Amino acid sequence: MESALEVSGQTTQMESAMEVPGQTAQMESAMEVSNQTDVKSEEKPQMIYxxxxxxxxxxxxxxxxxxxxxxxxxxxxxxxxxxxxxxxxxxxxxxxxxxxxxxxxxxxxxxxxxxxxxxxxxxxxxxxxxxxxxxxxxxxxxxxxxxxxxxxxxx
Structure with missing residues (x-):
């Protein structure tokens, strides 16, 4: 039981580390950029030789x-x-x-x-x-x- 508590305690520490305001904004902007590049790559027609x-x-x-x-x-x-x-x-x-x-x-x-x-x-x-x-x-x-x-x- 102690190991389960330790694991759950570690996940809450990891979640709290991920909730840093500056990091979440950076992560969101990075996700937007990757979504935009995905859209651009879909617009590009593929060449077949x-x-x-x-x-x-x-x-x-x-x-x-x-x-x-x-x-x-x-x-x-x-x-x-x-x-x-x-x-x-x-x-x-x-x-x-x-x-x-x-x-x-x-x-x-x-x-x-x-x-x-x-x-x-x-x-x-x-x-x-x-x-x-x-x-x-x-x-x-x-x-x-x-x-x-x-x-x-x-x-």
Whole structure:
């Protein structure tokens, strides 16, 4: 019986600690902010990526790995730069997490082409050591899908 009283005494101490006026206001404002971000995330349409040839679903927005833009041409070999182009190039590919449909990944390869399961169309490449995006950023490990070989659909 003493242990039950001790436990109930501890809960009342915890409840009284939670009832500090400044903390409750902070907790309420934090809850409001999280509710607002939930609403904003629901408003954002989800992207689905499909193989351009057979329309099989390949990836969704949740599986995309974002990367910071590199410096563009300056990130590549200095002998090949001309300096004529100004501005940041658009990324022509997306990087995703490894997925079950990627057979070479499942087979244990370190680097290989990624092909669609439905039609065997080459969608991109992967390399566990990483690879450089056309914007100049390095992504490690890299599971790269070329945007020109995918169709984007908003849900």
């Amino acid at each position: 499909r193989c351009k040839k057979c329309r099989r679903i390949v990836a969704s927005q949740e599986q995309i790995v974002s990367h910071e833009r590199g410096q563009g041409k300056e990130s590549f070999k200095w002998k090949k730069r001309t300096g004529a182009e100004i501005g940041q190039p658009e990324c022509t590919s997306i990087f995703v997490e490894p997925m079950k449909w990627m057979q070479p990944v499942e087979e244990g390869y370190v680097a290989q082409k990624l092909k669609c399961l439905g039609c065997n169309y080459r969608l991109g490449y992967f390399n566990w050591a990483g690879m450089q995006c056309n914007c100049g950023a390095w992504v490690v490990p890299a599971f790269q899908l070329h945007s020109s070989r995918l169709d984007e659909y908003r849900m």
